[in-house]
């Protein structure tokens with residue numbers, strides 16, 4: 398690095414000293430903590446995003462959000478030039494930079510990165526970083542810190558894209574680097590045009606494609622609310638009612654609302670009521686709109702305010718993956734000219750399409766996927782199921798290995814990826830296939846590829862896709878729910894002194910160390926028919942997560958509870974015994 402580059406960085410970095418006594422960790426999906434502690438981290442991530450851009454010679458992205466966490470927290474996520482998460486090989490750099498104790502140490506790490514990655518800086522270089530934030534009050538000041546970080550690296554500029562959902566920013570980075578229109582308005586038009594196309598292509602088939610009931614969306618009092626409203630203006634046939642939009646009097650961001658709350662607590666979010674909302678098709682998104690779950694309250698329900706509450710029927714990421722898989726395989730069958738039904742598992746997963754060959758399709762899940770979903774996807778849909786560690790960065794990478802990769806975490810983060818060669822083939826097939834039916838199936842898949850965010854999981858495009866598939870199937874939310882019945886499950890957390898003492902096998906289903914813990918878990922699981930349990934240290938919170946499944950809710954609860962006690966005793970639990 399040249400002297401003047403260093404001087405500029407030194408001067409700017411001095412404005413953002415590291416707070417005392419804090420250790421930052423990149424974790425599962427970026428840095429997250431109390432907003433007041435973050436300016437130095439965000440400034441430094443601005444520097445890293447700039448270096449990554451100079452290194453790849455393409456634009457990168459930086460998003461200020463703490464997703465489903467409380468409003469006083471904030472965080473930073475980095476987008477790689479592909480629009481996906483920051484390349485995992487660069488995560489150690491982000492940890493090193495974020496924790497550098499002083500300016501000189503920080504400069505040394507920057508120099509180390511520049512050398513290791515052979516980065517050309519200076520006037521001739523041109524890096525670009527797109528910045529955005531969610532609706533948190535701390536966001537504006539943090540975007541300013543990020544901008545100062547980006548511009549402290551000579552030869553890079555920051556573009557502030559304003560208040561966006563996380564998936565919108567990732568989409569923009571991807572589009573920008575692909576040289577296609579990349580503004581927010583382009584995003585909305587791409588989604589709504591392809592939704593309209595899918596609706597029209599259904600008309601071509603059978604006639605009317607209106608859904609009798611509108612969808613009610615809990616927007617977590619976050620950034621997704623205004624974006625959904627905008628989307629609705631462009632897609633008139635999408636009947637939508639947005640609640641928890643964060644307007645005056647509607648409550649706080651993520652407070653008793655949103656996808657994380659609904660998925661974990663399985664109770665109605667604020668703004669929804671009995672009996673008015675019974676039977677309605679409802680969805681929740683999270684604070685930065687990258688997670689989506691659906692839910693409804695059945696006619697026969699318990700009152701949420703009395704007794705143990707589980708009145709809400711949840712359709713989580715696993716069920717969204719299942720209905721997406723059903724649609725995709727259905728269209729591939731048309732293209733393959735096969736009359737076999739999706740329940741014919743022996744042929745379903747080998748969609749051999751004349752002119753292309755075998756189309757490789759898989760659903761990618763983590764160990765948190767409900768066992769019933771995995772069975773259904775494999776046995777009824779006949780699709781391959783691949784498993785990865787927790788975290789979208791892992792699922793996304795795996796899904797890219799297929800012609801069509803559908804990935805979802807149970808918590809509702811996921812999307813459908815199309816590989817480039819297959820997507821080009823579909824484009825050609827949509828005009829060149831002899832049979833009109835085949836051209837239409839290809840056109841539908843082309844429209845799905847356009848509509849569903851190819852950069853990252855996106856609640857907005859996810860809603861459009863679910864709504865399309867429900868209409869194609871002619872299903873109500875209850876009919877969708879009845880694809881399969883979830884195995885009873887329970888997820889709990891345990892506080893320990895140092896969660897790093899637990900090391901799991903790569904697939905995260907077993908504890909490698911301490912080995913006594915895995916032996917004890919095995920003994921406990923053996924006591925329950927159809928039982929399954931695993932533990933892993935969280936990558937976003939200072940806890941160990943415990944997951945259990947069994948044949949009844951009571952057994953799942955008991956198994957999860959027993960495993961919590963084992964973790965507490967064998968892995969250094971703190972506070973009162975669980």
Ligand SMILES: CC(=O)N[C@H]1[C@@H](OP(=O)(O)O)O[C@H](CO)[C@@H](O)[C@@H]1O
Pocket residue numbers: 425426464765787788789806808810934935936937938942
């Ligand atoms: C069990 C669970 O839901 N874990 C979540 C959570 O990660 P943890 O590492 O488990 O804290 O946050 C991640 C980021 O949002 C998300 O990708 C992941 O699925």
Ligand SMILES: [Mg+2]
Pocket residue numbers: 464465683684685686687688
């Ligand atoms: Mg989120």
